[in-house]
Amino acid sequence: MSFDSLGLSEFLLSSLEDLSYDIATPIQEKTIPLVLEGRDLLAAAQTGSGKTAAFVLPMLQRYANSLKNEQTEQSLILVPTRELADQVGAAIQDYGQAMPQPPKTLTIFGGISIDPQIEKAQGGSDIIVATPGRLLDLIERKAVSISQINMLVLDEADRLLALGFADELNAILKLLPAKRQNLLFSATFPEAVIQISDTLLDNPEMIQLEVASKPAENIAQRTIEVEQDKRTALLRHLLKTEEWSRVLVFVATKRRAANVTAKLTKQGIRASVLHGDLKQEQRTRALENFKNGKTQVLMATDLAARGIHIEQLPCVINYDLPRSPTDYVHRIGRTGRAGEPGTAISFVTVEEHRHFQLIEKRHDLTLDRERIEGFIPENWDPDAIPVPTAPVKGKRKSKKDKSREAAARKAHNKREAAQENAAELPESEVAETNETPTAPVTVALEPKPEPAEIQEEPTEKKVAATIESPPEEAPELDPSNPWAQSLKKLKGND
Numbered sequence: 001m002s003f004d005s006l007g008l009s010e011f012l013l014s015s016l017e018d019l020s021y022d023i024a025t026p027i028q029e030k031t032i033p034l035v036l037e038g039r040d041l042l043a044a045a046q047t048g049s050g051k052t053a054a055f056v057l058p059m060l061q062r063y064a065n066s067l068k069n070e071q072t073e074q075s076l077i078l079v080p081t082r083e084l085a086d087q088v089g090a091a092i093q094d095y096g097q098a099m100p101q102p103p104k105t106l107t108i109f110g111g112i113s114i115d116p117q118i119e120k121a122q123g124g125s126d127i128i129v130a131t132p133g134r135l136l137d138l139i140e141r142k143a144v145s146i147s148q149i150n151m152l153v154l155d156e157a158d159r160l161l162a163l164g165f166a167d168e169l170n171a172i173l174k175l176l177p178a179k180r181q182n183l184l185f186s187a188t189f190p191e192a193v194i195q196i197s198d199t200l201l202d203n204p205e206m207i208q209l210e211v212a213s214k215p216a217e218n219i220a221q222r223t224i225e226v227e228q229d230k231r232t233a234l235l236r237h238l239l240k241t242e243e244w245s246r247v248l249v250f251v252a253t254k255r256r257a258a259n260v261t262a263k264l265t266k267q268g269i270r271a272s273v274l275h276g277d278l279k280q281e282q283r284t285r286a287l288e289n290f291k292n293g294k295t296q297v298l299m300a301t302d303l304a305a306r307g308i309h310i311e312q313l314p315c316v317i318n319y320d321l322p323r324s325p326t327d328y329v330h331r332i333g334r335t336g337r338a339g340e341p342g343t344a345i346s347f348v349t350v351e352e353h354r355h356f357q358l359i360e361k362r363h364d365l366t367l368d369r370e371r372i373e374g375f376i377p378e379n380w381d382p383d384a385i386p387v388p389t390a391p392v393k394g395k396r397k398s399k400k401d402k403s404r405e406a407a408a409r410k411a412h413n414k415r416e417a418a419q420e421n422a423a424e425l426p427e428s429e430v431a432e433t434n435e436t437p438t439a440p441v442t443v444a445l446e447p448k449p450e451p452a453e454i455q456e457e458p459t460e461k462k463v464a465a466t467i468e469s470p471p472e473e474a475p476e477l478d479p480s481n482p483w484a485q486s487l488k489k490l491k492g493n494d
Contacts, residue, residue: 006032008061014098016057025050030207032058040204041183042197049209051185052091055153060096062151063103063126075151077129078172080159082109082280083287087309088155089129103127106144110134111280118143132160132168139175149176157184157197173200188326215329215363219336220343223356223367227377228349231319232263234375238345239269239297244315246290249299250331252320257299260319264297271297302327310334318346321355325362353382 001024003016024032027049034041035058043054059075066073079085089107096102103126108117110133117134121143128135128144138144154160160169182201197204215221226234239247251257254275264271272286272295290298291310302322313335322328328346335342348356348369360366371377 001029003028003057007036008032008057009064011064011098011100012057012060012095015095018097019094021053025054026209027051027207028054028057030209031055034205034207035059035181035183036061038181040181040201041185041207042194042201042204043183043185043207044188044209051155051187052088053095055155055183055185056088056091056095059127059151059153060092060099060103064099064101066150067101072126073150074125074148075127075153076146076149076176077127077153077155078132078135078160078169079129079155080131080163080165081156082111082131082283084156085109085129085131086284092127092129105129108134108138108144109280110137111283114138114141132165132172136168136171146172146175147177149180151181151183152176153183153185155185157186158188159186187330215332215344215365216336216342218341219332220341221332221365221367222343222345222370223348224345224370224372224375225377225380226347226349226372226375227379228351230375231347231349232260234347234372235260235317235319236264236267236269237372237375238317239264242315244343245293245296246310246313247297247315247317248290248310248313248334249297249317249319250322251299251301252323254301256320257301261297261299264299269297270295271299274298274300276301302331309337311337312340313337313342315343315345318344321346321348321352321359325359328359329363350377350380350382351385354385 003021003024004013006024006029008016027043031041031043031054035055043051055077063073063075077088079088085107086109089105092103092105104124105127106117106121106125107129108121109131114134114137118138118141121138125144128146135144135146139146154169182204184197184201184204194206224234235249249260251260254273254277257273257275261271261273272289274283274286274290278286286295286298289295299319316332316335318328318331322331332342332344335344346356
């Protein structure tokens, strides 16, 4: 479907033409008309499917319409990472470049000095793009007010909550006007997000595309079996033989990112790192150098798995497999974007053999296993690796069991470190601490206030669920799912 059939103004169509946007993606086709109607929305779409344009374009259209009525609409977009904030802010500028009166856009995030942001905020803003913590900092200093916001967008909503932003989000919601349009966009759509959204959204339209959990068809997926201590050598071999201009490599920890980068650099390969412990200027420089081709390899933790757009990226490599099967799609979705072809390669060790089988099963994949001459595993016996047993529902582990597991993990990490025998980068370049996922903060979100006069609803009408009291009919979630753990804690607080 073309954009001119979606009800967008000529100036927005002109901007899209300049950006070579011809046909609306499925998420844009379904979303834009609903947002223009003022509907609340809960939408999920595959990474790289055009979610940003799906809410920015109608937001700009509504802003332009409000100028005619002399009641200027204000919007707030909350995102989980600094990089995504910067990217969304740039998208607003691009899509609104042909507008007669573009909105004043304020992009704010932590990791840099707050003073320039306070100074810029003094000029007022029509659209605020922010990470939750820095937004609250500016509100506390009375540099920003969100009391007149007409539209709230939570981009990567599941990540905002899973990464521990529930406290900040709760504080922000209390400061927003009760009457507003709410849009929740995310690459995943777990049941817990639906339950949480019931406290925020008013009769929302739900959009979930069927392809949301599958890799794009234009991504060639490869799987290479390799011994754990030969992965870096295999990576060097592929970089030299495949001649990729740029490669995004995902690793599990910040320490490994530093170690592998150091080894590649010693071999004359232009490489840099990207992880959450870097200062903002280091993260920005690493991304920019990678995007413009100054570095060939960007070694990243899952910070780069979602919300970061890199045009015409030819290859993504999973040096370490993602912990969650869902994250596999987000990682490889950094390549093959906007219809461009891409390649995704996963290194599979004997220890991760079963885990990759789970990834394949979850995404209905059957990938051939490759073996590269010179890197063929000598001891490949997945059956010799003990199968992890799922915990019995309702049974807590004893302190003795927990102690044994901790000791086993410590021994495993020690063996890995010895195998890598890696040289560290200088402390000024990267931090060496291990990547540890932030535990979700389980704070009850404030429900929207009810009208003064409440009419009794028919019993058959659906009643919005609250976090404090989930519906009895809600399906039981997997106990290992972090959302299930969060909901269980919340129930325990009742």
